[in-house]
Amino acid sequence: MESNYILVLGAGGNIGGKVAQELVAQGAQVGVVGRSRSRLSRFEGKAEILEGDFSDDVFLHHALQKASSLFLTVPNDVFSDVSATARRLARLLQGTAVTHIVNISNSIIRRAGKPTGLVALEEELNKCLPQHLLHLRCGNFFENLNWGLHTPYLPDLKLPYISSYEVAHTAAQHLLQQDFTGKQAKALLGERDYSMAELAAAAGVTYQQLPYTSENIHFYKPFNESDFEVEPRSAKYEPGREERFTLKYFLIHDLKQNL
Structure with a gap:
């Protein structure tokens, strides 16, 4: 086994790809x-x-064999049974050299009175896995704006937003340094909270609140009625303000122009 070989799941996606790029740039295996x-x-x-595929036991077990650190991000279909997903990962990790896992989670820890899916997965992973686990409870990625600047969110509802570059940089540093023990959660909430009206104005348009649909009302209504809980900001957390971590950088480089 190579020293601290780091396995990045979901490297074809936005956040996993950026984590892998950060690690490669620093010469990691x-x-x-x-x-x-x-x-x-x-x-x-x-x-x-x-x-x-993440769902292929034989493939995933093989992929884990060389790793000592793991970046974990999971596909949406695992949330139908987070307990089963955690037990499966524990089984596939058994006998490997993986000691440290960085898991991407969400800063919205409860919505409509229940733990959000990613936080529920955190709890199950903590129960099932013996490895050191760091859950990064992230604010909304600026990339969420590429799904549409106009949503059912109230115009003045403020939520934490963060650059995926900053999340990737933080995750990569923890994977490289293996500087966490036990089961921990860390808030990554960006520089500040933003409302949709502010974000739309920054992109040069006027925000238009969309009506609920039968498909999205369960998601947006709890936010609009303040029936949610956000991971508190940590006074100890001082993100480096690289230019690529800012909203301005996202608007110039990564916001889709057809919005």
Whole structure:
């Protein structure tokens, strides 16, 4: 086994890809996992490419064999049974050299009186896994704005937003340094909270609140009625304010222009 070989799940996606890029740039030994080799092609010659599906036990167990650190992000379909997902990961990790896991979670810890899916998964992972676990409870990524600047959110409802570059940088540092023990959660909430009216104005448009639909009312209504809880900001958390971590950088470089 190579010293601190780091396996990155979901490396074909937004956050996993950025974590892998951060690690490669710092000369780490990295394995990148994704369902599509074409989406992993940027890592050719820079990392070990492992093409396969998270749901494939044989593939995932094989991918884990060389790792001592793991970046964990999971597909949406696992949230139908987070307990089963945690037990499955515990089984697949058994006998591997993985000692440290950084897991991407959400800063909205309760909505409509219940733990959100990612926080429920945290709890199950903490029960089932013997490894050191760090859950990064992230604010909304600025990239969420690419789904649409106009939503059913109230115009003045403020929520934490953060750059995915900042999240990736933080995750990569913890994976490299293995500087956490036990089961921990860390808030990554960005520089400040934003309302949709503020974000739309920053992008040069006027915010239009959309009506609920039968498909989205269960998600948006608790926010509009203040029936949610956000992970508190930590006074000890002082993010580095690199330019790429800012809303301005996102608006210039990553906001889709067809919005």
